Amino acid sequence: MGTKKISGAEAVIRCLLEEGVDLVYGYPGGAIMPVYDELYKFKDQLHHVLVRHEQGATHAAQGFARATGKVGVAIATSGPGATNLVTGIADAQIDSTPMVCITGQVGKHLLGSDAFQETDIIGISTPVTKWNYQITEASEIPEIMAKAFYIARSGRPGPVLVDITKNAQFDEFEFSYKKCTGIRSYNPKPTLNIEKVKEAAELINKAKKPFIVFGQGIILGQAEELLKAFVEKSGIPAAWTILGLSALPTEYPLNVGMLGMHGNYAPNILTNECDVLIALGMRFDDRVTGNLETYAKQAKVIHFEIDAAEIDKNVKTEVAVLADVKEALAALLPFIENNAHESWHNEFKELYKIELEAVINDELKPKKEGISMGETIEMINKHSKGDAIMVSDVGQHQMFTCRYAKFNSTKSNVTSGGLGTMGFALPAAIGAKMGMPDREVVAIIGDGGFQMTIQELGTIFQTKVPVKIVILNNEFLGMVRQWQQLFFDRRYASTEMTNPNFVAIAEGYYIKAKKVTKREDLDAAVAEMMASKESYFLEVMVEKENNVFPMIPTGASVSDIRLS
Amino acid sequence: MENQTFTISVYSENNVGLLNRISGIFLKRHINILSLNVSESEIENVSRFVIVVHTTEKWVQNIVGQIEKQIEVIKAFYHIDEETIFLENALFKIESGLLFDEKLIQNIIKESNSEIVTVSRDFFVISKSGRRSDIEELYNKLKPFGIMQFVRSGRISVSKEKMEISTLLEELKNK
Numbered sequence: 001m002g003t004k005k006i007s008g009a010e011a012v013i014r015c016l017l018e019e020g021v022d023l024v025y026g027y028p029g030g031a032i033m034p035v036y037d038e039l040y041k042f043k044d045q046l047h048h049v050l051v052r053h054e055q056g057a058t059h060a061a062q063g064f065a066r067a068t069g070k071v072g073v074a075i076a077t078s079g080p081g082a083t084n085l086v087t088g089i090a091d092a093q094i095d096s097t098p099m100v101c102i103t104g105q106v107g108k109h110l111l112g113s114d115a116f117q118e119t120d121i122i123g124i125s126t127p128v129t130k131w132n133y134q135i136t137e138a139s140e141i142p143e144i145m146a147k148a149f150y151i152a153r154s155g156r157p158g159p160v161l162v163d164i165t166k167n168a169q170f171d172e173f174e175f176s177y178k179k180c181t182g183i184r185s186y187n188p189k190p191t192l193n194i195e196k197v198k199e200a201a202e203l204i205n206k207a208k209k210p211f212i213v214f215g216q217g218i219i220l221g222q223a224e225e226l227l228k229a230f231v232e233k234s235g236i237p238a239a240w241t242i243l244g245l246s247a248l249p250t251e252y253p254l255n256v257g258m259l260g261m262h263g264n265y266a267p268n269i270l271t272n273e274c275d276v277l278i279a280l281g282m283r284f285d286d287r288v289t290g291n292l293e294t295y296a297k298q299a300k301v302i303h304f305e306i307d308a309a310e311i312d313k314n315v316k317t318e319v320a321v322l323a324d325v326k327e328a329l330a331a332l333l334p335f336i337e338n339n340a341h342e343s344w345h346n347e348f349k350e351l352y353k354i355e356l357e358a359v360i361n362d363e364l365k366p367k368k369e370g371i372s373m374g375e376t377i378e379m380i381n382k383h384s385k386g387d388a389i390m391v392s393d394v395g396q397h398q399m400f401t402c403r404y405a406k407f408n409s410t411k412s413n414v415t416s417g418g419l420g421t422m423g424f425a426l427p428a429a430i431g432a433k434m435g436m437p438d439r440e441v442v443a444i445i446g447d448g449g450f451q452m453t454i455q456e457l458g459t460i461f462q463t464k465v466p467v468k469i470v471i472l473n474n475e476f477l478g479m480v481r482q483w484q485q486l487f488f489d490r491r492y493a494s495t496e497m498t499n500p501n502f503v504a505i506a507e508g509y510y511i512k513a514k515k516v517t518k519r520e521d522l523d524a525a526v527a528e529m530m531a532s533k534e535s536y537f538l539e540v541m542v543e544k545e546n547n548v549f550p551m552i553p554t555g556a557s558v559s560d561i562r563l564s
Numbered sequence: 565m566e567n568q569t570f571t572i573s574v575y576s577e578n579n580v581g582l583l584n585r586i587s588g589i590f591l592k593r594h595i596n597i598l599s600l601n602v603s604e605s606e607i608e609n610v611s612r613f614v615i616v617v618h619t620t621e622k623w624v625q626n627i628v629g630q631i632e633k634q635i636e637v638i639k640a641f642y643h644i645d646e647e648t649i650f651l652e653n654a655l656f657k658i659e660s661g662l663l664f665d666e667k668l669i670q671n672i673i674k675e676s677n678s679e680i681v682t683v684s685r686d687f688f689v690i691s692k693s694g695r696r697s698d699i700e701e702l703y704n705k706l707k708p709f710g711i712m713q714f715v716r717s718g719r720i721s722v723s724k725e726k727m728e729i730s731t732l733l734e735e736l737k738n739k
Contacts, residue, residue: 122581127588131635132581151635184733185577185638309629 008138009034009169012102013042015145018177021073023064023434025049025057029077030117032104034169049434049463052455054081056427058088059453062097063431066414067389067439069222071098071152072431078104079117082163083124087421089159090128094418095243096220098157100148101125107167108136121163130158138171142178150180155188156307157220190308192323192331199319200302201335203276209344210236211274211299213259213267213288216243216417217281217306217325224248224410226329227280233333235340237348239267241282243417246407250386256348260288261552262399265359265561266351268552271296272559273347279303281325284314285418294557304328358563359549364404370543371519373400373472379522380442380470381406383530388440389414389432393425393449396478399548401444423452429467430459440468440530447473447499454505460535461509468529469511471502471539474546482547506537513537565620569598570642571650571721572628574613575605575729577636586613586637589630595619599652599718607730610638616719639732643723650721654699655681656690656706657713663688669709676702687712 006014012035016024026048028036039048051057054076061072072092076085082103092099106115122134131151133144141164148160204210218227224247231238231248237256240247248255257264259271268290271277277299282288289295292314300318304325305311311320321328363374377400380388386406391414392398398415407413414432416424429443450471460467481495506513512534516525522540529536550561576582583602590597598616605612617624624642631640660683662669673680678692692702699716 123584126581126585127592134581183635186635307633309626309633311629313626313629 004174005172006175007034007038007170007172008141008164009038011138011141011173011175012145012164012169013038013046014175015142015177016073017042017045018179019071019145019149021046021071023047023049024073024075025051025060025431026075027051027054027057027077027081029081029104031078031106031166032075032081032102032169034166035075035102035104035164048075049430049459051427052458053453054084055087055423056453056456056459058085058092058099058101059421059424059427060431060434060459061099062088062092062424063391063414063428064435065097065099065431066428067411067432067441068435069411070435071100071149073100073102075102076104077117078106078121079119081117082119082121085161086124086128089125089161091416091419091421091424092159093128093130095416096157096216097159098152099159100152101159101161103161103163104169105134105163105165108165109167111136111165121161125161128159129161132161132163134163134165135168136165138168139173141168142175146178146180147183150183151186155186189324190306190322192327193321194331196319196321197328197331198335200278200321201332203300203302203319204234204236204278205335205337207276209274210234210276210278210341211270212236212238212278212280213241213271213282214238214244214247214280215241215282217304218244218247219410221281221306221325223281223326223329226326226333228252230329230333230336233338234336235338236278237267237341237345239264241285241288242402242413242415244282245402246410246412249409250405250407257352258402261290262403262548262550264352264403265355265550265563266348268550268558268561269351270347272298272557274299277301279305279315280329281305283307283310289314290552290556290558290560294559355550355563363400366543368543371516371522371540372546373397373542374404375519376470376472376522376540376542377401377404377444379526380530383526384440384442388412388442389436391415391425391429391432391441391443393443393445394420394422395446395449396474396482396546396548397444397446397472399479400472422449425449426453426469427456427459429469430456430463430465433465433467442468442470444470444472446478447471447475447497447502448477450502457506457509457511461511464534466533466535468532468535469506469537470529471537472542473499473502473539474542474544475499476544478546479548481545485545485547487553502539503537511535511537513539515539515541517541565622567618567620569616569618569645570621570624571645571648571719572613572615572617572624572631572640572642573721573723573727574615574631574640575607575638575727576611576613577638578609578611579636582634582636585634586631589627590617593623593627595623595627601718601720603720605729607733610729610733614719614721639727639729641723641727643721647725648721648723650695650719651693652696652699652717652719653691653693654703654714654716656692656702656711657687658690658706658709658711660684660686660688662709666709669706672702672705676705678702
């Protein structure tokens with residue numbers, strides 16, 4: 001009994017269904033048309049969201065992946081469709097986001113001939129993908145698609161691109177699907193060395209001033225509960241990187257805040273005073289470490305990490321535990337002695353008081369007439385009660401969001417960390433909301449970044465996805481302006497923005513919109529937005545020249561963090 | 565940290581795009597590849613890259629980590645010269661007349677342990693295997709007579725220590 005023959009294009013859809021995908025983002029075009037024809041036929045099983053630009057498809061897929069933990073999928077045609085995906089792919093690569101991108105390609109016989117809309121997307125995407133592959137025969141589709149999903153989601157996750165020539169989409173073959181369970185040259189889950197865990201435990205138990213710094217690895221490795229148990233038992237102060245934010249509830253008492261360039265005062269200063277630094281699922285990015293020559297030199301460093309290439313890359317470790325963080329923490333926990341580290345915690349509290357007085361009070365209860373970004377975030381906290389998924393773009397508003405937003409549950413902070421992609425938030429919020437329809441999703445975006453992917457308002461209108469959009473408008477590219485003020489003698493080169501009527505634009509897409517210019521109107525406006533069952537656009541005019549502090553200037557040491 | 569010459573050996577699946585992926589890792593760090601050789605290895609369907617670079621040990625560790633991270637790479641190693649047996653191969657094309665007219669050339673060839681690969685009416689070709697310095701020495705000796713063409717291969721090397729790729733592949737298979 002022979003299997004029924006199907007086209008390559010239908011096989012692509014069947015592979016997606018086999019992998020549990022029911023939602024994809026994309027934009028059609030010549031070389032991917034056979035796949036779109038099948039999407040039409042399968043529309044009851046596989047929902048396709050038409051974005052307004054292919055970059056939006058990648059960011060929406062990323063937002064979906066970050067909020068759900070599943071693999072996001074983006075589809076585009078060859079040539080410009082494919083190249084428009086590159087920014088989102090690079091973003092997913094540096095932020096370890098599981099994503100599969102499918103691109104159409106000119107027919108096999110035309111490859112290399114500079115045919116219409118031909119581009120070497122394999123060559124272009126190689127440095128920014130975890131893996132990529134060009135399919136030129138229909139029969140390759142099941143195996144390659146299975147590999148693509150396996151690679152994207154396993155180990156340290158990342159983006160995979162599968163380029164499919166048009167002939168391979170048309171040709172028919174006997175389809176059968178087998179999920180990929182392993183690739184001999186790829187070891188996504190290193191074997192845990194229990195001796196290393198014991199060594200780590202010994203260092204941790206002996207430490208007088210131990211300090212936990214955790215990153216997105218906790219979220220990707222689903223180790224939030226174990227992290228909490230570890231922190232609780234050991235009593236060790238714990239700080240997060242931007243991408244680690246929301247792995248522990250922000251109100252959790254043993255939290256000591258955010259690390260890095262615009263992080264909190266205490267965790268940055270005390271990084272250079274701890275005796276044992278326990279890094280969990282983080283990669284010592286330069287925005288976290290500042291100058292490596294003066295980073296935690298006094299401390300013995302323990303690094304729990306799944307990616308061997310990250311160990312000793314930036315910071316030399318005393319003990320490296322190469323493993324899945326969930327497995328490693330579970331193994332570590334029984335060896336950890338109960339402790340509270342009270343006086344050590346008090347050092348954090350003392351420094352927090354300094355930050356509170358010098359920075360936080362002014363930001364959350366400003367005396368200036370203009371609305372601050374921080375108080376806007378605080379107002380959203382008041383109405384969301386910390387239950388919303390916050391999707392931020394890149395710049396000052398992002399730092400204010402990460403510094404002041406409250407989170408009760410994991411996978412709630414979606415932002416472009418490593419790549420710093422302006423334009424990320426609006427499409428990412430679409431993906432996050434579609435992935436988690438029962439949760440409130442609030443996009444916080446600056447007036448600059450908003451205009452980089454503003455066209456996705458069209459996607460919101462067409463799909464009626466009820467995302468809440470907050471524009472913090474200071475009529476500047478605020479973060480660059482801040483640097484110009486601090487390091488370039490206030491020479492504001494090309495950072496001032498003359499903006500259009502954003503409310504009219506949102507209303508042009510039939511999205512309910514409001515603009516707030518006075519503090520006394522903020523509370524009611526945020527309340528109305530949060531209560532809305534539909535998408536809602538809120539523009540908040542904020543103080544033009546506010547700065548984000550504290551700040552570690554580039555190249556300075558973490559302990560040289562400035563409060564003003 | 566001082567710059568040193570390192571030989572990086574990479575065992576990988578035989579894959580079209582992998583060379584691009586690997587060379588990109590060097591490109592990102594502005595590290596010049598001094599020599600590159602790709603061939604079959606002792607294991608069926610497994611390729612072996614031999615890459616020579618001049619850099620610090622910190623960088624070479626980092627690079628080998630990044631290379632090994634690539635999905636199709638099975639294992640990557642690095643060695644300093646003392647830890648490997650290595651050589652290059654060079655071909656010299658020289659006008660045939662010289663072989664008969666210049667006695668000196670015959671002596672040079674004999675002393676250099678090189679081999680005459682072919683002799684035709686117009687030219688003859690010498691093949692010389694060895695270390696870079698041996699090839700350069702021969703080149704300098706032949707140069708005054710006029711070399712019609714010269715080409716040198718990338719380094720090929722084997723490590724003195726075991727690499728145990730076959731064992732590793734067996735383990736992976738049984739996983």
